[in-house]
Amino acid sequence: MKHIVILGNGIGGITTARHVRKLSQHRITVVSGETEHFFSRTALMYLYMGHMKYEHIKPYEDFFWAKNRIELRQAWVKSIDFEKKELHFAQSTSEPLGYDILVLATGSTPSYFEWPGQELPGVQGLYSYQDLERMETAAPRGTSRGVVVGGGLIGVEMAEMLLSRDIPVTLLVREKSYWGNVLPREESELVSRHIREHGVDLRFGAELAEIKPDASGQRVGSIKTTSGEEIAGPFVGLATGVRPNVDFLRGTSLEVDRGILVNKYLETNLPDVYALGDCAQHREPPAGRKPVEQIWYTGRIMGETLARTLCGTRTPYTPGVFYNSAKFFDIEYQTYGQVPARLDADTGTFYWEHPEGRIALRINFEKETGAVTGFNACGLRLRHEVCARWIEQQSTLSHVMQHLREAHFDPEFFRRHEPAIAAAFRAAHPAQASSLQGKRSWRERWFSF
Amino acid sequence: MRSLKKIGLGIFLLGFVAWVGTLTMGQFTLTDAILKQELKPEHYELLRPALEPMIGRTYASPFGFGRDFNTAFGRINDDFKANQQWDSVIYDNYAFPVARAASAGVLTESTLLWFWLTFGLAILGALLYILPNLRQLPGIKNDHIYHRSMTSRGWLGISLGVFLIVFYVGLYFYPEYLVNWTLLVDPLSRALSGNPASQWFLYGFIYTLAIVVMGVRMLIKYRHSPYQMLRTGSVMFFQTSFAFIIPEVLVALNRPYYDFKNIWPLDYDFFFDWHLNTLLSNGTLGVFMLVWGIALAFIAVPILSYFYGKRWYCSWVCGCGGLAETLGDPYRQLSDKSLKAWKIERYLVHSVLVFAVVMTALVLYTYFTGQAKIGPVDSYSVRSVYGFWIGALFSGVVGTGFYPYMGNRVWCRFGCPLAAYIGLVQRFKSRFRITTNGGQCISCGNCSTYCEMGIDVRWYAQRGQDVVRASCVGCGICSSVCPRGVLNLENADPDSRVTVAPEVLFGNDMPKIK
Numbered sequence: 031m032k033h034i035v036i037l038g039n040g041i042g043g044i045t046t047a048r049h050v051r052k053l054s055q056h057r058i059t060v061v062s063g064e065t066e067h068f069f070s071r072t073a074l075m076y077l078y079m080g081h082m083k084y085e086h087i088k089p090y091e092d093f094f095w096a097k098n099r100i101e102l103r104q105a106w107v108k109s110i111d112f113e114k115k116e117l118h119f120a121q122s123t124s125e126p127l128g129y130d131i132l133v134l135a136t137g138s139t140p141s142y143f144e145w146p147g148q149e150l151p152g153v154q155g156l157y158s159y160q161d162l163e164r165m166e167t168a169a170p171r172g173t174s175r176g177v178v179v180g181g182g183l184i185g186v187e188m189a190e191m192l193l194s195r196d197i198p199v200t201l202l203v204r205e206k207s208y209w210g211n212v213l214p215r216e217e218s219e220l221v222s223r224h225i226r227e228h229g230v231d232l233r234f235g236a237e238l239a240e241i242k243p244d245a246s247g248q249r250v251g252s253i254k255t256t257s258g259e260e261i262a263g264p265f266v267g268l269a270t271g272v273r274p275n276v277d278f279l280r281g282t283s284l285e286v287d288r289g290i291l292v293n294k295y296l297e298t299n300l301p302d303v304y305a306l307g308d309c310a311q312h313r314e315p316p317a318g319r320k321p322v323e324q325i326w327y328t329g330r331i332m333g334e335t336l337a338r339t340l341c342g343t344r345t346p347y348t349p350g351v352f353y354n355s356a357k358f359f360d361i362e363y364q365t366y367g368q369v370p371a372r373l374d375a376d377t378g379t380f381y382w383e384h385p386e387g388r389i390a391l392r393i394n395f396e397k398e399t400g401a402v403t404g405f406n407a408c409g410l411r412l413r414h415e416v417c418a419r420w421i422e423q424q425s426t427l428s429h430v431m432q433h434l435r436e437a438h439f440d441p442e443f444f445r446r447h448e449p450a451i452a453a454a455f456r457a458a459h460p461a462q463a464s465s466l467q468g469k470r471s472w473r474e475r476w477f478s479f
Numbered sequence: 480m481r482s483l484k485k486i487g488l489g490i491f492l493l494g495f496v497a498w499v500g501t502l503t504m505g506q507f508t509l510t511d512a513i514l515k516q517e518l519k520p521e522h523y524e525l526l527r528p529a530l531e532p533m534i535g536r537t538y539a540s541p542f543g544f545g546r547d548f549n550t551a552f553g554r555i556n557d558d559f560k561a562n563q564q565w566d567s568v569i570y571d572n573y574a575f576p577v578a579r580a581a582s583a584g585v586l587t588e589s590t591l592l593w594f595w596l597t598f599g600l601a602i603l604g605a606l607l608y609i610l611p612n613l614r615q616l617p618g619i620k621n622d623h624i625y626h627r628s629m630t631s632r633g634w635l636g637i638s639l640g641v642f643l644i645v646f647y648v649g650l651y652f653y654p655e656y657l658v659n660w661t662l663l664v665d666p667l668s669r670a671l672s673g674n675p676a677s678q679w680f681l682y683g684f685i686y687t688l689a690i691v692v693m694g695v696r697m698l699i700k701y702r703h704s705p706y707q708m709l710r711t712g713s714v715m716f717f718q719t720s721f722a723f724i725i726p727e728v729l730v731a732l733n734r735p736y737y738d739f740k741n742i743w744p745l746d747y748d749f750f751f752d753w754h755l756n757t758l759l760s761n762g763t764l765g766v767f768m769l770v771w772g773i774a775l776a777f778i779a780v781p782i783l784s785y786f787y788g789k790r791w792y793c794s795w796v797c798g799c800g801g802l803a804e805t806l807g808d809p810y811r812q813l814s815d816k817s818l819k820a821w822k823i824e825r826y827l828v829h830s831v832l833v834f835a836v837v838m839t840a841l842v843l844y845t846y847f848t849g850q851a852k853i854g855p856v857d858s859y860s861v862r863s864v865y866g867f868w869i870g871a872l873f874s875g876v877v878g879t880g881f882y883p884y885m886g887n888r889v890w891c892r893f894g895c896p897l898a899a900y901i902g903l904v905q906r907f908k909s910r911f912r913i914t915t916n917g918g919q920c921i922s923c924g925n926c927s928t929y930c931e932m933g934i935d936v937r938w939y940a941q942r943g944q945d946v947v948r949a950s951c952v953g954c955g956i957c958s959s960v961c962p963r964g965v966l967n968l969e970n971a972d973p974d975s976r977v978t979v980a981p982e983v984l985f986g987n988d989m990p991k992i993k
Contacts, residue, residue: 070921080625081621081624083625088924089924091817091818194623327918331918331986335987351986353918353919414916414918439916441704441955441959441967442706445705
């Protein structure tokens, strides 16, 4: 029996702990300074908005940990002595904690870009539980305006949070469109329209230059963009991305680049030290994957994989077909496979959008073979297994179009869009036209929609 | 939009306060003629002397009147009991009909005016409060549910719970004090059935009103979801027609009062002798009602639940479910999701089912043999114990009174014998399940939080397992609130339900060991 110490209680660390417990009798200790228990980071926004309380975003009841002999230790780690195999805590009175195997799952930290004034009170990112607590006090109801910087997922989340308390929001996006480095133009425009529909003052091509204090000099008062415009706002949200939370590991024997360098077994350069999740950087990422992938799902998949290795079966990280999801205000977004913002010459695309402009489906395919390579769905739910299977089996676009009903995952009685999508496809690709198969819903049969 | 809502709230509160205020209004004068009219002749002889001091005296509220009547009535019965004159003890409830007959004053003279000043204002105010929500964009709107005192067990929620509990205690045990409220709906009752309004008519009216008005709120809140809209429309329809209007019209036509969608064992007195006798003395229609009721319980329930799960009844048709899904919607998040609560739920709800079945068996034994006693057990006392503890206290006082404390499905989850029965079908032999979409769950907890039945939906979703649970009423809110489209209510081959978590979650290509 070995003592496995996991540093970080996010989805990566906790998945590792749970699966190690399933597979072995090793002693497990999870260390985190952030919170005592595992919580769903993706749900932090709902606490501020009053949808849930902290207890609701904990995926396991508190008794779960003792029952499964997973020891929890709430403390911040200052440094790691890889020679002696010990963790040293920030609180000097705490004894060091020894380990046989160390798993680094330290997650991310918001990245700021050396803006003047970024350290002022009222300026913050949103990643940790502590960030949420700060936002509760920094942006109460009645705040005159919130300026959010960053056109990604956290930016739109912060905008939605502030609006829930009737705080007007200006959202500054450096690029020419929302999440333009990830979303293709049409989806980006669709989401942008929706963000504006909610009353957000959304500005493209607007870059933050400087954050200025208010009259008291004690907290933020306004921001200035690179074009010289000044926007008053006693709250500034910085949502300009995250980077691996590895600063305290730099300068040690552990090899760190942007993140902790790992091979496909999630092993670092040091024996008995592993890393996974947001903080890990793959030396040889799987095909089509980025070296650092800050996604809930990949953190979980790495955790499942690493537990195998720790329990004696050395297992490489082999994520399946890529998938991810998000929600922009009221519009859900799912993506499967590869749907880059800009197409390469070999890839074709089929895009359908509902006339009301809140629902869309995109399917990418290889021009030569017709094999589908990726799906984007906005305001439409698709069945994960079906989309992944089509991509894996390189089903052709016309096959997918015929069998589109199989991917339907919207609730019962929802308007079925397959006929409209199929009609759009026939118009765009007359040569490949073939009829939509599968059983029509009763609504289609009786009311023809 | 905000100011309109505030005005609406103000008007609603005005109507509500006026409504509560009417309880203290009116004059109550007992006369000999009223006693003769309302009491059975043998009881008239017994009660007349004790009620003598009340006759001709005018009371300024139903409270003094009711108290004096009950005191006199109680004294007579106490004397009978003390003298062991068991045959003379009076079990009839006279306080309510006598108080109703003795009432006079503005509520009887200007009933319609007061109806509009109370119910009318409350409805108008509620709609003004609800309708401006149409200006919000369609989508999940659960903002500030845990910031509001009303919906997070704050002082407002606690006060509402106390009000509801007091209301139910009054309704079941002291209707004579609520007599003024029945006067307000008396014209409606007379129009529908030709009879004066009883406390049960009053209850049916308020119940239906709550479902319809809060149903409108539900229709607006979930107007992005056809599933939620259809389901809400369905419970509004069944309550208004099947539960409220049709039974009253049947009475107007001299037919038995019958709710065609109420099913044994929720309808626990279906097999009581008085009910069977009523049905059997009503010709073809009565026999049809008897056969219909039996067919619903023993044929429709298993078949429809096999095809669609529990939801076809619990969240589309049932009256208790209808109230829970409309009036109770703002409280769904207060249900306890702990493992401990689930354990208590299973013991409790199945015990009530056993109790209901045993009681019905005893009642039928008595019906067919004419013997009240089975060994030491008296079937009449068993049914009265059930009626008091389960029928009145559990389903009414606790079932609805506890909305602001334990969520909107306390009765359905912990007490309803029909829910327990359908739940067994759903759990073991049904096409219904809530499908988890591959590996898409982000464990956010919205599904579990907003599950009114206290199911920890996330526990299933995050391990890639379908939700197959006896208690799930199929309201579909978990699917609605899921921000990633992970959950879907589906019907398919029962064997395709994923009831064991996959060893490796979908999305990970690592090989399986087993």
